[in-house]
Amino acid sequence: MKIVVVVPTYNEKNNILTLISCLREEFVRLSNHEWQLLVVDDHSPDGTGQLVRNAMGTYPFIHLSEGEKTGLGAAYARGFDYAINNLSADLVFEMDADLSHDPHYLGPMVEAIEQGADVALGSRYIFGGALPPNWGIDRQLFSVLGNIVARAVLWVWSVRDFTSGFRATRVKGFLDQIDFSKLLSKQYAYKIHLLYSLHELGAVIKEVPIVFVDRERGYSKMPTNNILDSLRVVFTLRYRQLEQFIKVCAVGTLGFVIQTVVYALLLKFSSIASFNAAVLGAEAAILVMFPVNNWWSFRNSAVGGSSYFKKLFQFNLVAFGSMAIQWLVIYLANGFFGSGWISNGLFYIIGILLGLIWNFTMYKKVVWRV
Ligand SMILES: Nc1nc2c(ncn2[C@@H]2O[C@H](COP(=O)(O)OP(=O)(O)OP(=O)(O)O)[C@@H](O)[C@H]2O)c(=O)[nH]1
Ligand SMILES: [Mg+2]
Structure with a gap:
């Protein structure tokens, strides 16, 4: 070396x-x-x-x-x-x-x-x-x-x-x-x-x-200002992380709205079965969320050129992973608690939160890894 x-x-x-x-x-x-x-x-x-x-x-x-x-x-x-x-x-x-x-x-x-x-x-x-x-x-x-x-x-x-x-x-x-x-x-x-x-x-x-x-x-x-300077650096880094997380949550909310609107429109104006409409809605949300995250939440490590579609594909897989996690959480909750408010309410929310953590982690470690 x-x-x-x-x-x-x-x-x-x-x-x-x-x-x-x-x-x-x-x-x-x-x-x-x-x-x-x-x-x-x-x-x-x-x-x-x-x-x-x-x-x-x-x-x-x-x-x-x-x-x-x-x-x-x-x-x-x-x-x-x-x-x-x-x-x-x-x-x-x-x-x-x-x-x-x-x-x-x-x-x-x-x-x-x-x-x-x-x-x-x-x-x-x-x-x-x-x-x-x-x-x-x-x-x-x-x-x-x-x-x-x-x-x-x-x-x-x-x-x-x-x-x-x-x-x-x-x-x-x-x-x-x-x-x-x-x-x-x-x-x-x-x-x-x-x-x-x-x-x-x-x-x-x-x-x-x-x-x-x-x-x-x-x-x-x-x-002499070393301690203050160090604290400034540490908290700025922390804040940047938090800011990114908030942006990812906002884009996630946008995705939820898009999915729901597309789903409702398909049900109303087409003869597509509801489970297929849900998947199409999810895909529409993904196609909007990826560029928005790329341009906004992960601006500092934005992807472009030839790797754009590879990353879009990864983003898709991550989203499917998140859905699988949510599905599994509710499925297990149903097994343990039956289909009451605990499974359909509490564990629905827990599933969404776990999905969010999964998404954020994978975005950082895989999709927008610098
Ligand atoms: N080129 C350059 N070297 C610096 C500067 N400030 C510090 N250094 C060097 O960086 C190294 C670490 O600095 P030190 O003054 O030893 O800092 P410290 O180890 O925290 O303090 P002490 O324990 O008292 O030695 C030393 O080799 C310094 O000469 C600078 O502004 N420019
Ligand atoms: Mg020294």
């Missing part, structure tokens, strides 16, 4: 050379892969960039991208772009320059990828991982609580360390699917959005325990 370790730096002159020499040792040790280091420096006033340029004379595996300072997320966006397009990376690492992320973990993280993971997370919150013991209780608490809030609001319990900055991500099918200019934060909170997008893409995320070491040299660049 071509692996690029992206390291953003801002005023890291006291750390960068130590990191480079540690990385070099690891690159030699793990030489069954092709390793590159990409330093993303934002014209650090302390001359970090110059130190890197000097080192490039000795070590050909080093690359440097220099630009204006607009935040950690913006620096990484530049770095990802460079790693993918200029260095043809298969796997990209995110790693801090201040030696908080021990290069010895590169090996186990690559191993996790080799074993089938799409994202390997250096995790402080699984067995074997740890926060720096010398962090004050307030900082530990912020980190732990921040993580829990992100996981709870986004409802992703399968990932323990959502905010870890030490990661490896497969490019093909994952990092190359992300539009970095659309990440909601140019600061540290880009990490939350990126990991959430990868999770939405269906990435297999594996956590590898790491002991996070406090930086010994230099100073922290974490912006």
Whole structure:
């Protein structure tokens, strides 16, 4: 694999050379892969960039991208772009320059990828991982609580360390699917959005325990508004989900109206049997719901061109699935409770709700999977 370790730096002159020499040792040790280091420096006033340029004379595996300072997320966006397009990376690492992320973990993280993971997370919150013991209780608490809030609001319990900055991500099918200019934060909170997008893409995320070491040299660049920015990102992502769900419900209601109107018209003006009229009504609703969802609810992942009819077909199958679920729920309820108000009223509604959840899930995971 071509692996690029992206390291953003801002005023890291006291750390960068130590990191480079540690990385070099690891690159030699793990030489069954092709390793590159990409330093993303934002014209650090302390001359970090110059130190890197000097080192490039000795070590050909080093690359440097220099630009204006607009935040950690913006620096990484530049770095990802460079790693993918200029260095043809298969796997990209995110790693801090201040030696908080021990290069010895590169090996186990690559191993996790080799074993089938799409994202390997250096995790402080699984067995074997740890926060720096010398962090004050307030900082530990912020980190732990921040993580829990992100996981709870986004409802992703399968990932323990959502905010870890030490990661490896497969490019093909994952990092190359992300539009970095659309990440909601140019600061540290880009990490939350990126990991959430990868999770939405269906990435297999594996956590590898790491002991996070406090930086010994230099100073922290974490912006003071980091907590607020992270909350903004987390709630914006949640809101987008909710908004999409509401739109899908609205389109579903429209579909119900169309089905009913077509059914009634067919019964009145044609000699079609009622069970056939119901199916024709459903198909008419489907033919309207698909383009409306495509143009409105799933605008960001709208399909077009040659895949349009394939997706329409999938949408049809999903709708049949939903009908089957509703049928089964009422059928079972009839078996258990007889044909009273429980089956025909309560379980009719439950069937519709389950059908809705099925539809929404399949729309996201199959029909409009980004
Ligand atoms: N290029 C670039 N790098 C940045 C920027 N902000 C932070 N970094 C780098 O990103 C990495 C993480 O920043 P840190 O300051 O260590 O953040 P932190 O680990 O949360 O804080 P500490 O625990 O105090 O170190 C370091 O390598 C920084 O030099 C930025 O705006 N541009
Ligand atoms: Mg740090």
